[in-house]
Amino acid sequence: MTPTRARILDAAERLLRTIGLARATTKEIARAAGCSEAALYKHFRNKEDIFVRVLEERLPKLGPLLAELTEHPGERDMTENLTEIARRAAEFYASSVPIIAALYAEPTLLKRHNEGLREINAGPRRPLDGLAGYLRAERAAGRLRPDADCDSAAALLLGACCQRAFLLSTDESEPPLAEFAADLARTVLRGIG
Template identity: 50%
Template sequence: MTRTPAQPPPQPESPPPPLTGGALTRSRILDAAARLMATVGLTRTTTKEIAREAGCSEAALYKHFRDKEELFVGVLRERAPRLTDALARLPGRAGEGEVAGHLEEVTRVAVLFYRQTFPMAASLFASPDLLAAHRGKLDLDISGPQEATQSLAAYLRAEQEKGRLSAAIDPNAAATLLIGACFHRAFLELFFDPDPPEGVLLPVTEAEFAKETVRALLEGVGVRT
């Protein structure tokens, strides 16, 4: 009998090459902006301070970003936990794996995303002009805070069509419930940081929160007869 030659073990992927030149400067600017926006807030963070923190000139900053609002969008997209990416993968997973597992993954990422970005985004509402400028940077038909619930609702709708979720449930309402729970959890963690009183954060761990929140969503809390 002919033996099949042994296959060599898969080789680990090579790490990406280190950034240099303009790419490195841009990365440092984003890192500096993320640190400042998270600590002193978006309103009080200036491009001059960001440039100083990044170790570059303000002129160099403007080669990569037109203004502070564009920097803020860059921080959300490239330095915050990738909630948009996690949600974008969901529709392709419809009919595969476990619905609960997919939703728990999104729940964990969403809590991290809101916890990191809440201090930055909250500054927008302290300045109507800044909020208007930020809205002007977005194509609100395809981008904006509504993306989370819309993408999640699209996934839930796809699972309904495959018969894996009840067709009686409004997917938009279910998506809003899950995203709202993640937002509230992040708010509580930030409000009571670093020492939340006992009983404030329940379930206690992030894994338990994701599991039990998704279970409550999928099983419901109605009276069984």
């Protein structure tokens, strides 16, 4: 039998994709997982904690790649690194945008959700800070211009990946992911390399 924590995350991911974060209550998640709400709280502090764990454990991962690259600047080709970052970020945003979109229609829920994310040191700033940190490490290794604005470059790359997710959600035609990621990486690197 699947452990309770895994069942809760499976149920939460299904509900987040089908009814959205705003309507997925802890009671609804527990019911879909086949457990009590008390069992849910043995594994997670609150709904925001569940949401963050779904994002971290069930969606494409960007954090570990950024941490690895930051620890070893100068060891791999920068264009390949930025291409892989862009690919993973685009996959992450394509998977997460449908889950979080409903939050923006509910200002009270959005405020509560953001407060919950701050309590557990999570949120959209983490990948942005991680990418900027990686770029600063490459700059310190002499692989980027000394005046490269790493924070702006990180925002441009991740912003483009997020924009692609929004366009895909409206059935806009977008280039294949591999092409998009490679083109984006080359463009950003031209600006800061």
